[in-house]
Amino acid sequence: MGTVRLWTDEEAASDARVAAVFADIRVMRGSDFINNFWRALANQPAALERTWAKLKVVMMEPGELDPLTKELIYIAVSTVNGCGYCVHSHSAAARAKGMTEGQHGELLGVIGMAMETNALATALQIAVDGAFLV
Amino acid sequence: MGTVRLWTDEEAASDARVAAVFADIRVMRGSDFINNFWRALANQPAALERTWAKLKVVMMEPGELDPLTKELIYIAVSTVNGCGYCVHSHSAAARAKGMTEGQHGELLGVIGMAMETNALATALQIAVDGAFLV
Amino acid sequence: MGTVRLWTDEEAASDARVAAVFADIRVMRGSDFINNFWRALANQPAALERTWAKLKVVMMEPGELDPLTKELIYIAVSTVNGCGYCVHSHSAAARAKGMTEGQHGELLGVIGMAMETNALATALQIAVDGAFLV
Amino acid sequence: MGTVRLWTDEEAASDARVAAVFADIRVMRGSDFINNFWRALANQPAALERTWAKLKVVMMEPGELDPLTKELIYIAVSTVNGCGYCVHSHSAAARAKGMTEGQHGELLGVIGMAMETNALATALQIAVDGAFLV
Amino acid sequence: MGTVRLWTDEEAASDARVAAVFADIRVMRGSDFINNFWRALANQPAALERTWAKLKVVMMEPGELDPLTKELIYIAVSTVNGCGYCVHSHSAAARAKGMTEGQHGELLGVIGMAMETNALATALQIAVDGAFLV
Amino acid sequence: MGTVRLWTDEEAASDARVAAVFADIRVMRGSDFINNFWRALANQPAALERTWAKLKVVMMEPGELDPLTKELIYIAVSTVNGCGYCVHSHSAAARAKGMTEGQHGELLGVIGMAMETNALATALQIAVDGAFLV
Known part of the structure; x- marks a missing residue:
């Protein structure tokens, strides 16, 4: 299944915006694992950045x-x-x-x-x- | 709006099953207020009993x-x-x-x-x- | 409420396609009453014709x-x-x-x-x- | 796929509540087949009992x-x-x-x-x- | 998966209504490929004809x-x-x-x-x- | 209807974050009209800011x-x-x-x-x- 390609770590490394988000996901979660949601969203770097930034606010900020x-x-x-x-x-x-x-x-x-x-x-x-x- | 009639307290008093559920709602909630959901469901006494009984288990039992x-x-x-x-x-x-x-x-x-x-x-x-x- | 105007019988009479559908609804249902769904859909005569024609097939044909x-x-x-x-x-x-x-x-x-x-x-x-x- | 384990007959036999529901499903349906819905719900014995009891009322009682x-x-x-x-x-x-x-x-x-x-x-x-x- | 059988080209050829729709799909799309949606809907020839006819109006007519x-x-x-x-x-x-x-x-x-x-x-x-x- | 209060312009003026968003809506839209969506969301200034900022990116940026x-x-x-x-x-x-x-x-x-x-x-x-x- 899939309407877009899932980005590998190698592909992610070749795009500065994707690479930065993947790196931040790894730091914030304390794990090397990047699940397919982010690998699919990487096809749209702007959406990837926006979604991850919002997830950090909504799900991770103390409240x-x-x-x-x-x-x-x-x-x-x-x-x-x-x-x-x-x-x-x-x-x-x-x-x-x-x-x-x-x-x-x-x-x-x-x-x-x-x-x-x-x-x-x-x-x-x-x-x-x-x-x-x- | 409404596809069924909302039962008044007088009507509820005339049906033993509805009366019993309304009385139990009042006891469990510690309030005389019966909201329209139950007054609408009263048209179907079996569904009224079943739904209220389940709500007590799912929403009110300690867990x-x-x-x-x-x-x-x-x-x-x-x-x-x-x-x-x-x-x-x-x-x-x-x-x-x-x-x-x-x-x-x-x-x-x-x-x-x-x-x-x-x-x-x-x-x-x-x-x-x-x-x-x- | 409403994102479109509801057509009156007078307005319907002024558009041949709408008039024909309204007349057929009255014949098929044996009633003069035209409910608001059709009066709203009249703003789009092609959709009105298509939807009524399909409703007759799906809901009214013996099966x-x-x-x-x-x-x-x-x-x-x-x-x-x-x-x-x-x-x-x-x-x-x-x-x-x-x-x-x-x-x-x-x-x-x-x-x-x-x-x-x-x-x-x-x-x-x-x-x-x-x-x-x- | 699956967010919970599917219970085998052996596992079901080891839990009195699950065993009782599985036995009743077999009797009521006149078949040894227990589909995955019940094998998944077995992880929550109270929900299993409640859901099966309600299904019997809603879907099987004459009406x-x-x-x-x-x-x-x-x-x-x-x-x-x-x-x-x-x-x-x-x-x-x-x-x-x-x-x-x-x-x-x-x-x-x-x-x-x-x-x-x-x-x-x-x-x-x-x-x-x-x-x-x- | 599937709650109905997918019709092969051979089966489609044996039913005049299905054959006609499949032929028209191929002409309209300029391709021999018939996707599974139509092969599944072929089990209901009337629905197949109705749906394809409507798709041509809604999706293909200039507008x-x-x-x-x-x-x-x-x-x-x-x-x-x-x-x-x-x-x-x-x-x-x-x-x-x-x-x-x-x-x-x-x-x-x-x-x-x-x-x-x-x-x-x-x-x-x-x-x-x-x-x-x- | 409503599960929250709709903020008036006077109330909005008393909260710097809400006031800033309302002002920006008026500038961006070239109109004094603030619809109820924003007046309701004003109860949650952080959500108001976040939603408006995203709407500007998604709906208003040239693309x-x-x-x-x-x-x-x-x-x-x-x-x-x-x-x-x-x-x-x-x-x-x-x-x-x-x-x-x-x-x-x-x-x-x-x-x-x-x-x-x-x-x-x-x-x-x-x-x-x-x-x-x-």
Whole structure:
């Protein structure tokens, strides 16, 4: 599968912008592994730079949500969007950040519950309660 | 809007199954307020009982994810599904459970990031890295 | 709301293609009522003709699925797509074709069940069993 | 692919809850075959029990919709959600329950028609006709 | 994968309707290649005829949008729907019609931007400005 | 509707970051009008800055796709996601950039065609042709 080529490390080294992003990914993650998402995005250096820069802000900067909670939310969104690649990569990331089997099970429970009640609310076209308005 | 009637308290009182669920909602939530989701679902007493029973298990039983984290995941799923009612009700629920403005902002950031990278991974049809497989 | 104007009967009468479709809708449905979907689509006469012609084939020609079953499937698709207009119009159509409260309840049950198990299968990225392949 | 392990029969036998669900699936379906959905869900015994119990109620209890109609609705939802596993498993289930080629073709026709008109209604942001409100 | 059989040229030759569509595809595209979409749809000759006829009108008739722009829109829709097959086939079609790497990158940028702001607007449930209404 | 407050110009003036973004929007667009999307996002100044900065790059920088084509793609994505606000705002933007009725009609045609064939390809689970792989 694939609509673009996956860049090898050799190809990445030949493009200064791609090389810089790949180097930064390795430093930030403390690992030599560059997953296929970045190797595919390398075909578009501007998008690669923009996406990685944003990921660092959104997912890595210290804030009020801990890193694992962010991964759980990421899995939820990726599941509803049906993105198999993203479900795989962020489930692995969540486990690396300590997701337990119990947490995974509860995450699946909440996603499933929301999927079902979303459909019920949509099928019934329920008017929003005044109490919920800001 | 609405494809079904919203049950009043008087109507609910006339159906033993609906009355019992409404009473349990009030006890479990410690509030007299019954939001429109349940008033719409009352048209289908079996679905009302089943959905409320499951919500108690999935969202209210103590577990490894705290109640606020569950609400954040619920908002994420509801957003991707485009369920306006659910976004309203679970944003209100999250605030009632202590969601701060900062947490709301980070939630929006993660949802937006995931939406974008989901689309990139799908548009590029990226093969899953062997390292992500269980 | 609306990104286009809804055509009145007077305006429709002034465009031969729109007038012909509106007249055919009235004959086929045995009713003078033209709902807003067609009044909006009238802004694009070619799309109006094409869509109405296809609707007659897909939804009205006798076949192996009865008209009510087709409406239930239509509601299911419209619910997952979050199309409020379509949920309203096809729920009304299903009721006009005899949908009972019990059938509506079971339809909601199946949609909800499918939504939940779709998400579970996607979140778990389950490989297709060989037995399911044609 | 897969974000969790698929349980073998041997592993299932070692967990009382999983063993009980697998045994009940075999009895209810009159077949020794356990498809991968349940083998994946076995990693979360509580979700396995809950999902199977609900499936028996929603899909197997006698009601006002026949079993084949329920499968057609299931296929429709799974298609819109883009769940490849679910489309495979429920297309096989529908065939096992007697779905003909003609019915399959009409199902595809209705799904396609709904997909298209859902998009048109959303792109035009059409206001709901008063006649459709309950 | 597959829930239906892919028709070979030999099988297609044995069904007059399928043979006619396959022949027309080859003439219209100036190529002997028939991709799997049509070989799968051949199981439903009426759907095959209807879909091909519509594709010729929508995608091939001269109009106000050029063929490449139509393919970019097709890729965008297919990406949001998570249709891997469609993303592959229409990315190939866009390249055959001259899509450059730069255009592909900008397409990805717009899709990603829209995905993110769609989610923000939905999560915030923003009321439509009066200025946007027709 | 709304899960957050819409900021007035007075409130915006009291926050340096929000004030700066609002001022830049007015300069870049050559108009005093600030639509509700930005007034809602103002509750999260960091997200406001980040989103506006990215919109300027993706939608306003000169490139290989013209501004109107980008709006058509934006409408397509927003339609599939069912974002009513976004469909309204970007349909208005497309008209402001010169979208004709004919182009709007063709856009709707392509979106509808893609929606339908996406569903067919997913329901049939068609294997990707080798010819489409990069």
